Amino acid sequence: MKALTYQGKEHVEVKDAADPGIQHEKDAIIRITASGICGSDLHLYKNGIPAAPDYIIGHEPMGIVEEVGNEVKTLKKGDRVVIPFNIGCGECFYCKHQMESQCDESNPNPHTDAGGLFGFSEFNGNFPGGQAEYLRVPYADFSSFKVPADSDLEDEQVLLLSDVMPTAFWSVEHSGVKKGDTVLILGSGPIGLMAQKFAWMKGAKRVISVDQVPHRLEHAKRTNGAETFNFSEHDEIGKDLYHETNGGADVVIDCVGMDGTPLSQENTSEKPNQFGTISPILTASEAVRKFGTVQLTGAYISQADGFPLGDFFTRNVSIKMGQAPVIHLMPMLYEMVRQKEIDPTDIITHKLSLADAPKAYDIFDKKEDGNIKAILKP
Known part of the structure; x- marks a missing residue:
C-alpha cells in the first residue's frame, strides 16, 4: 500500500x-x-x-x-x-x-x-x-x-x-464553560475554531480568539462571531487581554500547546529538555481572572521550564488539561x-x-x- x-x-x-x-x-x-x-x-x-x-x-x-x-x-x-x-x-x-x-x-x-x-x-x-x-x-x-x-x-x-469535534467539545465541557462566561481561546486552528462554536452553544457571553494568522482570525470572526486579537500586534498580549476582559477571562482554553512560535513577545529560547515554548500557558496565566480556569488542550510533550505555578496558586486559578477521551x-x-x-x-x-x-x-x-x-x- x-x-x-x-x-x-x-x-x-x-x-x-x-x-x-x-x-x-x-x-x-x-x-x-x-x-x-x-x-x-x-x-x-x-x-x-x-x-x-x-x-x-x-x-x-x-x-x-x-x-x-x-x-x-x-x-x-x-x-x-x-x-x-x-x-x-x-x-x-x-x-x-x-x-x-x-x-x-x-x-x-x-x-x-x-x-x-x-x-x-x-x-x-x-x-x-x-x-x-x-x-x-x-x-x-x-x-x-x-x-x-x-x-x-x-x-x-x-x-x-x-x-477535532470531540476534542473541542470535551475541552469546553472539561473547562466548565457556563452561561454568561467570557471565554478566551488561544489558537484558531481547527480545534480552536471548533471550540469557539461549542463555547457559544454553552452560553458564553463573549468568545475571544487569539492567533497571529490573519485568515484564521478572519474565519473566527466571520464564521463563529468571535472577537479577535492578533497577538503579533501586541507587546504584552496577556496583560492586554486581562484589561480587555475587565479583570480576566472566566475560562482560557489553550488550543496551541508547546508551539515553536511564542504566543507573546517574550524572549524565549528552547531548553535541552523542552521542545518549543510554553508561551500559551504564560499568556493564559496573565489573561485569566482570579478563580478562573485554564484548560490545556494543545499537546505538551516534554518537561517545561518557567511554568507559572506561583501565579496560578496565588490567584486560585484551576488548571485542567489532558488528552481528550x-x-x-x-x-x-x-x-x-x-x-x-x-x-x-x-x-x-x-x-x-x-x-x-x-x-x-x-x-x-x-x-x-x-x-x-x-x-x-x-
Whole structure:
C-alpha cells in the first residue's frame, strides 16, 4: 500500500509500505477513504516527538471495513467507520468510565502510562497511522464509530468525529464553560475554531480568539462571531487581554500547546529538555481572572521550564488539561451533525490526494494558501 512516512525533520514522503494484517482477533482492517492532517501531526513533522524513519503518520482516519478478526462482534466487511485517535480496549476501568484516552491496555510501551494513539510514535504504542491506504484498528468494536448504514452524510461531514469535534467539545465541557462566561481561546486552528462554536452553544457571553494568522482570525470572526486579537500586534498580549476582559477571562482554553512560535513577545529560547515554548500557558496565566480556569488542550510533550505555578496558586486559578477521551462522544456529536445543529465542514479548506500529502504538510506548517484544515483522500 501507499502511506505517508516520516523521514526526518520537516521531511515526509509517500512510500510503499506493507499492507496491515490481522494481528489479534479483535482487530479490523479498514480501507481509508479520508484522513485529516492535525496540528498535533506537526509535532512529529518538526521532530518534537521522535519517530523512526518510515513511520506512518496520521490519527484522523475513516474508511470501509475490509476484514475483521474472529472476536469482532459489531463490525463486518463493508461497514463505514470513523476511527478515533484514541485506542481503547473497552474493558479497563478507564474505558468503562469514559476516560478512554488513558486506556490501561492499549499501549504496550513499558516506559509510559499513557493510552495508545494512532500515528503518534513509539511513546503512544507505535501504532501505524491513518494517512495511508489501509489501517489496522486494534479493539475494533470499541475503537471505531460505525456510521449508520442509512446515513446520507458525506465523508467530510463525519471525518472530524475522529478528533477535532470531540476534542473541542470535551475541552469546553472539561473547562466548565457556563452561561454568561467570557471565554478566551488561544489558537484558531481547527480545534480552536471548533471550540469557539461549542463555547457559544454553552452560553458564553463573549468568545475571544487569539492567533497571529490573519485568515484564521478572519474565519473566527466571520464564521463563529468571535472577537479577535492578533497577538503579533501586541507587546504584552496577556496583560492586554486581562484589561480587555475587565479583570480576566472566566475560562482560557489553550488550543496551541508547546508551539515553536511564542504566543507573546517574550524572549524565549528552547531548553535541552523542552521542545518549543510554553508561551500559551504564560499568556493564559496573565489573561485569566482570579478563580478562573485554564484548560490545556494543545499537546505538551516534554518537561517545561518557567511554568507559572506561583501565579496560578496565588490567584486560585484551576488548571485542567489532558488528552481528550473522544470515543464516548462520537455518537452524540454524530447526531448533532446529522440534525444540522453544527456544521464542522467550514474549517476544511484543502482536499488533496495522498500523493500530495508532502505538499499539504508544507502548506499547513507554513499556514499558506488560506489553509485551516487539509483532508487527504487516497
